[in-house]
Amino acid sequence: MTSSNEFPGFMNAKTLLSGGQMLFVAFGALVLVPLLTGLDPSVALFTAGLGTLVFHSVTRVSVPVFLASSFAFIAPVQVSVQQWGIPATLSGLMAAGFAYIVLSQVVRIYGANSLQRILPAIVVGPVIMVIGLALAPVAVNMALGKTGDGSAELFPYTQALFVSMTALLVTLGLAVFGRGFYRLVSILGGVLVGYLFALLLGMVDFDPIRDSAWVAAPAFVFPEFHWQAILFMLPVALAPAIEHLGDMVAIGQITGQNYIKKPGLQRTLLGDGLATSVAAVFGGPPNTTYSEVTGAVMLTRSFNPKIMVWAAIIAILLAFAGKLGALLQTIPSPVMGGIMTLLFGSIAVVGMNTLTRAHLELTAPRNLCIASLILVFGIGGMQIGGGAFMLQGVGLAAVVGIVLNLILPGAPQVKPAQE
Numbered sequence: 001m002t003s004s005n006e007f008p009g010f011m012n013a014k015t016l017l018s019g020g021q022m023l024f025v026a027f028g029a030l031v032l033v034p035l036l037t038g039l040d041p042s043v044a045l046f047t048a049g050l051g052t053l054v055f056h057s058v059t060r061v062s063v064p065v066f067l068a069s070s071f072a073f074i075a076p077v078q079v080s081v082q083q084w085g086i087p088a089t090l091s092g093l094m095a096a097g098f099a100y101i102v103l104s105q106v107v108r109i110y111g112a113n114s115l116q117r118i119l120p121a122i123v124v125g126p127v128i129m130v131i132g133l134a135l136a137p138v139a140v141n142m143a144l145g146k147t148g149d150g151s152a153e154l155f156p157y158t159q160a161l162f163v164s165m166t167a168l169l170v171t172l173g174l175a176v177f178g179r180g181f182y183r184l185v186s187i188l189g190g191v192l193v194g195y196l197f198a199l200l201l202g203m204v205d206f207d208p209i210r211d212s213a214w215v216a217a218p219a220f221v222f223p224e225f226h227w228q229a230i231l232f233m234l235p236v237a238l239a240p241a242i243e244h245l246g247d248m249v250a251i252g253q254i255t256g257q258n259y260i261k262k263p264g265l266q267r268t269l270l271g272d273g274l275a276t277s278v279a280a281v282f283g284g285p286p287n288t289t290y291s292e293v294t295g296a297v298m299l300t301r302s303f304n305p306k307i308m309v310w311a312a313i314i315a316i317l318l319a320f321a322g323k324l325g326a327l328l329q330t331i332p333s334p335v336m337g338g339i340m341t342l343l344f345g346s347i348a349v350v351g352m353n354t355l356t357r358a359h360l361e362l363t364a365p366r367n368l369c370i371a372s373l374i375l376v377f378g379i380g381g382m383q384i385g386g387g388a389f390m391l392q393g394v395g396l397a398a399v400v401g402i403v404l405n406l407i408l409p410g411a412p413q414v415k416p417a418q419e
Contacts, residue, residue: 019310
């Protein structure tokens with residue numbers, strides 16, 4: 001039997017409370033993804049905790065990160081759920097996790113720089129922009145009180161616009177003017193204030209809470225093999241893989257450690273991939289390392305990775321709180337729509353920033369062709385193939401970018417130094 005002395009700092013109240021604080025910081029974004037994609041927020045809590053434990057088992061509890069719902073998959077999951085249903089989508093998300101695993105082995109064999117050679121900024125930047133902008137109309141429709149496709153009105157226009165813009169403005173205010181902890185919980189703050197105003201306007205239905213039990217198992221959904229969903233979702237994993245590299249560098253700079261060397265990028269990628277695949281097995285969204293939690297680590301100087309293990313355990317326990325899951329389901333869609341308008345735009349800006357930091361000359365013919373086709377194919381809805389082997393949206397955009405980068409002669413042109 002293992003003694004507690006082998007885990008200094010693990011079994012104490014301070015570590016437990018710190019873990020609860022880290023989960024609170026991640027909570028708003030964690031449950032936002034399933035609420036936007038039609039997945040169950042209680043399942044997302046469970047799979048975030050389980051995925052984090054899987055990650056730390058692979059990396060031997062050496063990196064202070066918490067894994068939870070990935071924003072990069074919101075738009076692809078929405079499209080996939082609409083076309084093929086949740087079980088088929090989950091098979092695609094499992095495959096996306098396996099893509100991470102394959103990339104981890106590429107890194108193990110060829111080194112960390114191999115990722116940047118396969119996925120340079122001229123490919124990754126526009127793909128991230130597509131992820132953010134492809135479903136911008138869905139965000140606007142929800143903010144206006146309509147269904148995501150705009151086919152039906154769920155709430156009166158005036159009420160919906162007031163609630164969605166209130167949620168948006170509070171999130172903006174906290175993100176821009178907030179300091180310390182308040183900036184870290186900007187999304188959570190926007191949701192809470194938007195929910196409060198929706199409640200005052202009679203837009204909240206409490207029946208799900210009354211009908212739910214205090215303790216209940218999450219509504220797990222299991223994947224069903226579907227080729228179309230798999231081919232659609234596989235390429236989506238490429239952009240978050242590059243973001244994963246940036247996250248490992250960022251947390252390493254905060255803690256003064258080089259996690260690219262130890263435990264190694266191959267291990268962190270492997271842990272992220274396994275966490276995503278395990279999440280899909282139970283019906284949860286893909287997992288990724290959370291920048292909100294990284295910011296909290298910097299603010300609190302809580303560098304002990306065991307804190308994240310406690311955050312994971314608390315998340316798993318909260319997943320069985322039936323009333324909490326029902327409460328999350330009562331959040332009106334305009335509240336979500338207001339947050340989405342900022343969220344989707346922010347993802348697109350991350351893609352723009354990827355191109356800017358690489359100092360690429362976007363008007364150079366090679367760069368122009370790659371970036372243009374990624375954007376138009378991804379946002380315009382281009383489809384290639386049919387039946388079980390159809391590529392479209394973000395997946396098609398990523399494949400087009402990778403292929404063009406490999407076959408077009410020359411390297412991506414970079415701006416002259418004086419510019």
